[in-house]
Amino acid sequence: MNIQNPDGYTTADGREIGGVMMEMKNITLRFGGVAAITDISFDIREGEIRAIIGPNGAGKSSMLNVISGFYVPQEGEVWFHGSRRPPMKPYQVAAQGIARTFQNIALFEGMTVLDNIMTGRLTQMKSGMLAQALWWGKAQAEETAHREKVEKVIDFLEIQHIRKTPVGRLPYGLKKRVELARALAAEPKLLLLDEPMAGMNVEEKEDMSRFILDVNDEFGTTIALIEHDMGVVMDLSDRVVVMDYGKKIGDGTPDEVRNNQAVIDAYLGVSHD
Numbered sequence: 001m002n003i004q005n006p007d008g009y010t011t012a013d014g015r016e017i018g019g020v021m022m023e024m025k026n027i028t029l030r031f032g033g034v035a036a037i038t039d040i041s042f043d044i045r046e047g048e049i050r051a052i053i054g055p056n057g058a059g060k061s062s063m064l065n066v067i068s069g070f071y072v073p074q075e076g077e078v079w080f081h082g083s084r085r086p087p088m089k090p091y092q093v094a095a096q097g098i099a100r101t102f103q104n105i106a107l108f109e110g111m112t113v114l115d116n117i118m119t120g121r122l123t124q125m126k127s128g129m130l131a132q133a134l135w136w137g138k139a140q141a142e143e144t145a146h147r148e149k150v151e152k153v154i155d156f157l158e159i160q161h162i163r164k165t166p167v168g169r170l171p172y173g174l175k176k177r178v179e180l181a182r183a184l185a186a187e188p189k190l191l192l193l194d195e196p197m198a199g200m201n202v203e204e205k206e207d208m209s210r211f212i213l214d215v216n217d218e219f220g221t222t223i224a225l226i227e228h229d230m231g232v233v234m235d236l237s238d239r240v241v242v243m244d245y246g247k248k249i250g251d252g253t254p255d256e257v258r259n260n261q262a263v264i265d266a267y268l269g270v271s272h273d
């Protein structure tokens, strides 16, 4: 297994990782006087599960927000599929095949699970209101196709039994799964997960880990995730980027990162002076 090979490599468990899909080059992001990200570069490869970790305030969510187009960095370049990406709105990034979940669940609590997941298809919908009015039949056929895709995701994530339940009535772990379902409904090439296990009990974390691995395995979806639970991160990820105070302090396989002194110091809270 040579993870430096630019054409890709085979993981210890036999999964094929391809070439570079996304490349962050020298990204710097500031909020006024606060540097959330300072000159960070790393890549994400096709088919890989890539983690971004670091202590609180390290800049992880900011980095995910740069990838998904919520923030435009003051410096640096984002490359996707071999081309430099111009500054884009989040919906344009989504249309390129990048979907995400949020640290604090962002679902429509009053709507059913099914309707929430349908909103994940919005980036794929071709017929707007006018088309629906003029070509009712065509719009209806499109709606049926979207529903079929959504039903597949519902089956895959084993949430058939709650499909008609308003999201507000669900326990936390299931809400997180519905959020994952909504992101998957967009059929993303790159799936961004912001703390998918936060607030979950051990059993819910095991379920979520299994679903993340299955998504990667069955659909070939590339996944970048932020997660605080080290056990989960080290088990799930192919490679890990470590951030601290907006800087990159480590990048490599879970084993490499685990044995990196700068990473150990950051987690033990060793002074930077």
Ligand SMILES: Nc1ncnc2c1ncn2[C@@H]1O[C@H](COP(=O)(O)OP(=O)(O)OP(=O)(O)O)[C@@H](O)[C@H]1O
Residues within 6 Å of the ligand: 031, 034, 035, 036, 054, 055, 056, 057, 058, 059, 060, 061, 062, 063
């Ligand atoms: N919208 C914003 N406006 C101003 N400062 C911000 C904003 N978003 C993040 N920051 C600051 O940028 C830094 C990095 O924050 P970020 O949320 O990216 O870290 P994080 O690693 O995701 O933290 P956590 O693990 O606690 O979620 C922090 O100092 C934070 O206060």
